[in-house]
Amino acid sequence: MDIKTKLRISASVSVLLAGSVGLTMMMMSQQIAQERERESIADEIIEGIFGLDIATGEYLSDPGARAEEQWELRYSSIEKLMQLDGIKDQKERDIVRRMRQDFGAIGGMFSDLKDLFGSDGTQEEGPGSEIASEIRTRIHSMSSNSFELAEVIHGSVDEAARRAALVGIVSVGILVGSTSMMFLWTSRYVSVPIWRLTEEMEDVSVGKLESKVGGVRNDELGRLAGKVRYNLKKLLGEKAKALEELTESNKLLKQSNSDLESYSYVVSHDLRGPLRSIQSFSSFLLADYGSTMDEKSIDYLKRITISADHMDFLIKSLLTLSRVGRVFTEMEPVNLNNVLDEIITDLNVTEKVEVVNKLPSIQTQGTWIKQLFTNLIGNGLKFNKSKIPKIEVMYQARGEDHLFSVRDNGIGIEEKYHERIFNLFEGLHAREKYEGVGAGLTISKKIVTQLGGQIWVQSTPGEGSTFYFTIPMSISRN
Amino acid sequence: MTYQEMQLDYPILLVEDRKDDVLITQRAWKQGNIRNELLVVDNGEEALKFLNKEGEYKGALRPILVLLDLKLPRVDGFEVLRVVKRDENLKSIPVIVLTTSDRDTDIEKAYKLGCNAYLVKPVQFDNFITTLTKVEEFWLTISYLPKPSDLQGT
Numbered sequence: 001m002d003i004k005t006k007l008r009i010s011a012s013v014s015v016l017l018a019g020s021v022g023l024t025m026m027m028m029s030q031q032i033a034q035e036r037e038r039e040s041i042a043d044e045i046i047e048g049i050f051g052l053d054i055a056t057g058e059y060l061s062d063p064g065a066r067a068e069e070q071w072e073l074r075y076s077s078i079e080k081l082m083q084l085d086g087i088k089d090q091k092e093r094d095i096v097r098r099m100r101q102d103f104g105a106i107g108g109m110f111s112d113l114k115d116l117f118g119s120d121g122t123q124e125e126g127p128g129s130e131i132a133s134e135i136r137t138r139i140h141s142m143s144s145n146s147f148e149l150a151e152v153i154h155g156s157v158d159e160a161a162r163r164a165a166l167v168g169i170v171s172v173g174i175l176v177g178s179t180s181m182m183f184l185w186t187s188r189y190v191s192v193p194i195w196r197l198t199e200e201m202e203d204v205s206v207g208k209l210e211s212k213v214g215g216v217r218n219d220e221l222g223r224l225a226g227k228v229r230y231n232l233k234k235l236l237g238e239k240a241k242a243l244e245e246l247t248e249s250n251k252l253l254k255q256s257n258s259d260l261e262s263y264s265y266v267v268s269h270d271l272r273g274p275l276r277s278i279q280s281f282s283s284f285l286l287a288d289y290g291s292t293m294d295e296k297s298i299d300y301l302k303r304i305t306i307s308a309d310h311m312d313f314l315i316k317s318l319l320t321l322s323r324v325g326r327v328f329t330e331m332e333p334v335n336l337n338n339v340l341d342e343i344i345t346d347l348n349v350t351e352k353v354e355v356v357n358k359l360p361s362i363q364t365q366g367t368w369i370k371q372l373f374t375n376l377i378g379n380g381l382k383f384n385k386s387k388i389p390k391i392e393v394m395y396q397a398r399g400e401d402h403l404f405s406v407r408d409n410g411i412g413i414e415e416k417y418h419e420r421i422f423n424l425f426e427g428l429h430a431r432e433k434y435e436g437v438g439a440g441l442t443i444s445k446k447i448v449t450q451l452g453g454q455i456w457v458q459s460t461p462g463e464g465s466t467f468y469f470t471i472p473m474s475i476s477r478n
Numbered sequence: 479m480t481y482q483e484m485q486l487d488y489p490i491l492l493v494e495d496r497k498d499d500v501l502i503t504q505r506a507w508k509q510g511n512i513r514n515e516l517l518v519v520d521n522g523e524e525a526l527k528f529l530n531k532e533g534e535y536k537g538a539l540r541p542i543l544v545l546l547d548l549k550l551p552r553v554d555g556f557e558v559l560r561v562v563k564r565d566e567n568l569k570s571i572p573v574i575v576l577t578t579s580d581r582d583t584d585i586e587k588a589y590k591l592g593c594n595a596y597l598v599k600p601v602q603f604d605n606f607i608t609t610l611t612k613v614e615e616f617w618l619t620i621s622y623l624p625k626p627s628d629l630q631g632t
Contacts, residue, residue, distance in 0.1 A: 272601060273499070274498075276498070277502070280505075283603045283604075308601070319580070
């Protein structure tokens with residue numbers, strides 16, 4: 001059953017309960033009021049009878065029109081009171097019946113007495129006194145009956161009050177009880193599950209997923225908990241699945257990357273054999289028969305040799321490129337100032353290369369960082385038509401990165417090539433324009449990428465180029 | 479005749495399957511004026527037969543040095559290395575790997591199997607001549623090599 005329905009039912013029950021309690025109390029108080037009314041009537045009757053007794057005495061001592069009138073007045077007022085309704089029990093009924101008999105007899109006897117005494121009011125001895133005594137006896141009997149009646153009615157007033165009090169106490173008890181029950185129920189079936197669901201959600205945030213809202217409940221909270229759990233499971237499932245897929249595709253990517261690398265490696269090696277033959281045999285021809293050949297044949301043969309040499313250079317570049325991915329040397333502390341000194345000595349370019357500011361010492365891979373600077377400096381000098389070729393190496397810390405730049409005053413690179421020069425095959429296509437680029441920049445990019453950084457170029461054709469690259473400081477601490 | 483001068487009288491065995499490479503090596507040998515005789519077999523199996531003087535190689539001279547290519551049909555260079563370097567009679571012969579591969583794993587594997595040097599064939603012929611003459615210079619005129627046992631005492 002839904003909580004809403006349960007709440008509605010219990011609210012209706014409470015209203016009904018409160019209503020009936022109110023109604024009962026109202027009825028009870030009305031009953032009490034009624035009983036009180038009867039009580040006062042009984043008291044008036046007692047007074048009336050007392051008065052009638054006195055009036056009877058007065059009449060007997062002085063029978064006259066005035067006394068008679070007084071007596072009649074008393075009698076009729078009692079008669080009115082004797083209408084007395086709302087009689088409930090037998091005892092009261094018996095009393096009232098006896099009183100009515102007495103009262104009727106008193107009335108009858110007083111008429112007889114009036115007849116005896118006559119209108120002149122002279123008192124005579126004999127039957128008159130007998131009747132008078134009879135009247136008094138009846139009055140006394142009625143009086144004691146009326147006391148008894150008052151007592152009975154008084155008892156029933158008490159009884160009604162006691163009953164009302166009892167009903168009141170019981171009603172208050174029921175109301176308190178039902179309110180407490182509702183409170184307990186709300187707390188047990190609403191607050192506790194909500195609190196547990198909250199706990200469950202807190203557990204989820206630390207990676208646990210277990211049900212704390214016990215049992216299968218077919219209400220809003222049960223459905224809410226179910227829905228929340230279902231969605232969470234679905235989400236977590238999706239997350240796990242996505243992670244699995246990601247791991248799998250990462251694995252595949254790694255595999256195909258390494259396949260590609262070993263493929264290019266094997267191909268490079270297999271190309272070397274035939275290339276060696278082309279190079280060697282064309283040089284044999286030139287050496288053995290050069291003297292008997294015409295100029296054209298010699299030119300052709302020379303072209304073959306030069307092409308073979310160039311191809312050898314390309315293959316070496318490809319091998320280096322595949323090596324960047326395959327052979328990744330250990331991280332070591334490297335003082336880049338020393339690296340630059342070595343490069344300048346190796347290339348014999350002391351006059352041309354200037355290290356503008358002091359370079360840092362970083363945790364990196366010495367072999368590859370040297371290759372990187374060598375490539376960039378080498379290119380800067382190679383593609384340079386200035387009278388005095390010049391290279392400037394600069395460094396600055398930029399946020400989380402080391403930022404290096406290598407500026408040359410070379411031929412520059414058109415903007416449309418700024419990204420393509422780093423791409424292996426694009427680089428080869430652009431070769432016509434930038435003869436001899438080989439895979440140098442592709443290798444440079446791969447080195448920077450492996451070290452977790454980025455590389456880019458800014459250049460104006462005819463003025464020179466500046467190659468920038470970053471190395472994350474955090475990686476260099478690894 | 480000094481000990482080292484005698485080394486020049488022994489042949490050197492080239493194990494090479496590519497005819498082109500054989501021709502190139504022979505020419506470089508000539509142009510480099512290397513005095514040792516160059517004997518050639520074109521696969522690993524033949525190489526082992528040669529070294530063990532089996533079959534047609536009965537009575538052949540044991541080489542003082544072996545130049546071994548790694549990519550060979552049937553029995554490859556690594557296997558030849560393994561067999562030679564585990565053979566009590568053959569292990570003293572220096573084996574120089576001569577290949578196009580500069581693959582790290584190949585280099586490490588070859589040395590683990592006991593090769594005495596690992597050389598990568600240069601593409602340029604002139605460089606190749608230089609490589610071979612330097613091999614001759616170091617291994618045959620600077621180094622002292624063990625004499626093949628069957629010639630001892632003669």
